[in-house]
Amino acid sequence: MTLCAPSISLVCNDKFSAANSMAMAGLFTHISKSQASFSLLKITRSFGLISLPTARKPYRNSFRVRSVVAPAEAVSGFDEMAAGTQRKYYMLGGKGGVGKTSCAASLAVKFANSGHPTIVVSTDPAHSLSDSFAQDLTGGTLVPVEGLESPLFALEINPDKAKEEFRTASQKNGGTGVKDFMDSMGLGMLVEQLGELKLGELLDTPPPGLDEAIAISKVMQFVEAQEYNMFTRIVFDTAPTGHTLRLLSLPDFLDASIGKILKLKKKLTSATSAIKSVFGQEETQPDASDKLEQLRERMGKVRELFRDTDSTEFVIVTIPTVMAISESSRLHASLKKENVPVKRLIVNQVLPPSASDCKFCAVKRKDQMRALDMIHNDPELAGLTLTQAPLVDVEIRGVPALKFMGDMVWK
Ligand SMILES: Nc1ncnc2c1ncn2[C@@H]1O[C@H](COP(=O)(O)OP(=O)(O)OP(=O)(O)O)[C@@H](O)[C@H]1O
Numbered sequence: 399m400t401l402c403a404p405s406i407s408l409v410c411n412d413k414f415s416a417a418n419s420m421a422m423a424g425l426f427t428h429i430s431k432s433q434a435s436f437s438l439l440k441i442t443r444s445f446g447l448i449s450l451p452t453a454r455k456p457y458r459n460s461f462r463v464r465s466v467v468a469p470a471e472a473v474s475g476f477d478e479m480a481a482g483t484q485r486k487y488y489m490l491g492g493k494g495g496v497g498k499t500s501c502a503a504s505l506a507v508k509f510a511n512s513g514h515p516t517i518v519v520s521t522d523p524a525h526s527l528s529d530s531f532a533q534d535l536t537g538g539t540l541v542p543v544e545g546l547e548s549p550l551f552a553l554e555i556n557p558d559k560a561k562e563e564f565r566t567a568s569q570k571n572g573g574t575g576v577k578d579f580m581d582s583m584g585l586g587m588l589v590e591q592l593g594e595l596k597l598g599e600l601l602d603t604p605p606p607g608l609d610e611a612i613a614i615s616k617v618m619q620f621v622e623a624q625e626y627n628m629f630t631r632i633v634f635d636t637a638p639t640g641h642t643l644r645l646l647s648l649p650d651f652l653d654a655s656i657g658k659i660l661k662l663k664k665k666l667t668s669a670t671s672a673i674k675s676v677f678g679q680e681e682t683q684p685d686a687s688d689k690l691e692q693l694r695e696r697m698g699k700v701r702e703l704f705r706d707t708d709s710t711e712f713v714i715v716t717i718p719t720v721m722a723i724s725e726s727s728r729l730h731a732s733l734k735k736e737n738v739p740v741k742r743l744i745v746n747q748v749l750p751p752s753a754s755d756c757k758f759c760a761v762k763r764k765d766q767m768r769a770l771d772m773i774h775n776d777p778e779l780a781g782l783t784l785t786q787a788p789l790v791d792v793e794i795r796g797v798p799a800l801k802f803m804g805d806m807v808w809k
Contacts, residue, residue, distance in 0.1 A: 475783065476808040479505075479711075480512045480631075487632045487703060492715040493725045494638035497746035497787070498522075500794045501715050502635035503530045504804035507797060509631040510543075510550035511804075517551045517629050518543075522637035525554040532796040540626075545797035551629075618699055707739040714782070715744045718766035723773060730778040743782040744807060745770065747789040785809075 479488070490502040499520070506518035517540065520527045528535045535541045535552040543550040703710055712733055716726040726743065733740050749766055752759040770786075773779045787807045794803050 476508065479808070480509060480514065483630050485630050485632065485709060487634065487710045489634040489636055489710070489712045490715055491636040491712060492729065493722045496715050496717045496722055498715045499526045499530045499635045500803060501744055501746065501807060502633050503527065504800040505808055506550055506633040507546065507800045508804035508808050509633065510546050510548040511801070513548060514631040515549040515629045516631040516633065517553060518633045518635060519553045519555065520635045521555055522635060527552050527554050527635060530795060530800065543797070705737045710739055712738050712740045713742045713744060714740060715746055717747045718745055718769040720769050720772065723769055723776070727776050727778040741783055742785065743773070743779055744785050744787060746787045748786045750788050
């Protein structure tokens with residue numbers, strides 16, 4: 399049963415055959431031609447949603463979207479985002495499922511297409527970059543994204559793997575290694591003190607969020623290395639809010655914790671050095687201090703990076719629901735507290751106005767408009783540059799679809 403009149407939301411000067419064209423062009427790599435037809439007919443007729451453009455003569459047709467895109471209240475200023483060749487970092491974050499990955503991937507595609515060699519990095523343990531690009535980008539290393547003419551690389555960080563690597567190395571060099579060494583020197587008392595440091599325990603059962611921090615420090619390895627100098631835009635697809643907030647506050651916490659450990663270790667080292675010099679032994683073995691010092695340094699860099707208004711921007715992505723907007727408001731408050739620069743708010747999946755008599759659409763849109771009103775009255779969010787991105791009628795997957803989304807969102 400058709401509930402609504404056919405959509406008038408799309409205006410196209412040519413015969414509109416989006417379903418066939420979408421399937422032909424592989425705009426959606428996961429749907430067949432018949433599925434595309436079904437999707438378009440069913441959804442566009444019923445809900446009046448925005449559909450992706452035809453792949454045949456996509457822009458020559460003066461394809462215009464009229465009244466489907468909820469009126470943009472402010473531009474996101476992509477020109478400003480793309481200006482300059484010094485490296486810039488964009489972190490996209492928000493509640494789970496709002497479209498962080500789609501927005502991050504589409505921004506990365508747009509940067510690459512604007513001439514910026516770009517890396518898109520996922521710090522979310524539940525990666526979806528591969529799904530979003532419809533390509534295998536797994537493996538924890540930089541993988542070239544196919545389907546673009548400009549360089550775009552993706553990196554799905556595997557925090558568990560990074561954590562394990564760090565733990566193993568530290569334990570080998572510092573944890574057990576140091577304990578054994580101290581024991582062999584007959585420094586029983588100091589061994590007990592070392593035990594109290596709970597170094598092994600810290601690494602075995604890290605505080606929540608350490609995986610994220612280590613993931614970021616891993617990213618730093620990539621971005622610090624000279625061979626990656628060419629990349630001028632780094633886009634982070636972050637984990638949902640809770641994780642991200644922990645990530646942002648962790649550098650301080652870790653800095654303090656590592657500082658304490660290092661201080662104690664220094665005391666121990668000078669004690670052992672004194673004893674060793676009595677026995678004529680040189681200390682040559684590196685211990686966990688090096689690793690911890692490295693981690694600490696990286697934390698410091700991450701902390702600076704997060705707060706540098708010239709190079710970094712955190713973009714909040716949300717959807718027009720009371721719950722998502724409330725969470726975005728709290729997220730912004732926390733980011734402000736942490737001095738993380740935030741300028742933009744993307745409200746994704748906004749239902750276009752329906753010209754039909756679809757009751758569901760009308761009620762749903764009214765509900766969304768109420769949620770959108772919250773933004774204007776929210777002291778945390780009202781001052782941000784707001785961009786609304788419409789809900790489209792199929793999943794956004796693959797480079798052409800991400801390009802389309804990028805052109806809608808990042809103007
Ligand atoms: N504007 C949109 N219109 C239609 N579908 C969308 C839109 N934005 C995102 N989606 C779809 O919503 C789903 C979730 O999007 P995405 O993975 O980008 O969200 P996320 O916030 O990164 O999720 P998670 O928190 O699980 O990582 C995907 O299937 C995506 O294709």
